[in-house]
Amino acid sequence: MKDGDFTLTESVAILLYLTHKCKVPDFWYPQDLQARACVDEYLAWQHTTLRRSCLRALWHKVMFPVFLREQVSPKLLATTLAELDELLQLFEDKFLQNKAFLVGSHISLADLVAITELMHPVGAGCQVFEGRPKLAAWRQRVEAAVGEDLFWEAHEVIMKAKDFPPADPTIKQKIMPGMLAMIR
Amino acid sequence: MKDGDFTLTESVAILLYLTHKCKVPDFWYPQDLQARACVDEYLAWQHTTLRRSCLRALWHKVMFPVFLREQVSPKLLATTLAELDELLQLFEDKFLQNKAFLVGSHISLADLVAITELMHPVGAGCQVFEGRPKLAAWRQRVEAAVGEDLFWEAHEVIMKAKDFPPADPTIKQKIMPGMLAMIR
Secondary structure (H helix, E strand, C coil): CEECCEECCCHHHHHHHHHHHCCCCHHHCCCCHHHHHHHHHHHHHHCCCHHHHHHHHHHHHHHHHHHCCCCCCHHHHHHHHHHHHHHHHHHHHHHHCCCCECCECCCCHHHHHHHHHHHHHHHCCCCCCCCCHHHHHHHHHHHHHHCHHHHHHHCCCHHHHHHCCCCCHHHHHHHHHHHHHHHC | CEECCEECCCHHHHHHHHHHHCCCCHHHCCCCHHHHHHHHHHHHHHCCCHHHHHHHHHHHHHHHHHHCCCCCCHHHHHHHHHHHHHHHHHHHHHHHCCCCECCECCCCHHHHHHHHHHHHHHHCCCCCCCCCHHHHHHHHHHHHHHCHHHHHHHCCCHHHHHHCCCCCHHHHHHHHHHHHHHHC
């Protein structure tokens, strides 16, 4: 993100910066100490767990085989999808529980970050919400809270992931070295 | 962390909670929007990079071979240490640059989180600061800022990592399933 001559990376840091700068309604990042701590807890937890797993699902299911034309072994793909399944269960049990949103009755940054990650495997054709009524109802509530149009506009690119045409060789060469570690 | 009947996980969330609750001096987590954003940027960045790498170095170099008596292939250990080396360079170039601390002239939560992770490979016997005068000078400044006694008290257990006696079989059985993915 560039704001004048200030450059900031990391989506979580950018969301927090915009939250403070734009003086958004309190529920996005509550002043209440414990509620805020629960948002921070989710934002910290997801980096090495659900975020990583959603990204791997997208890359192993679509980006490598379709976009980069690089084979992913069925065993690796199965492991990735099983890991995602476990983390979705943990997400429901530990974070969502029986609440409307991750930190109680209002949407917060935690829900925004979570839905953005979960839409990655959805874009790859994974059945993330099927057979998970609690998770599907939460997704509906997030969509209603941000508004249907904005929700789908935000996910427009990722929802087309499985229809991306194969990458041209120069793009492939550019992104391959950093990504190859994910399938080896 | 338990504070009365409030339970919180995730070290980053706990630090932020204590920062707000205990009304600590501003420099730990500055009110200034851009300085705060830089702390948040580091805290977000480190989860999947330096934190992961420092933990892997500790486990591959000491915890598996010494504590759990499980072989780690020399190739995997070499990859882990090379990755750590690259991330230390990135830490210096992107975050520390020529500043006294990660976010300017004062210590902040970013430095606390960073030093805690870097002491993991140090405890495993890795040469983290040798040959890196800029990083070594920063470590000295962090030690001076928190106080020498507190600094070493905080790292007392991790500094003994390479002298841990082998785990007894029940402990080994308990922690192995979750950790084995790190060496396979």
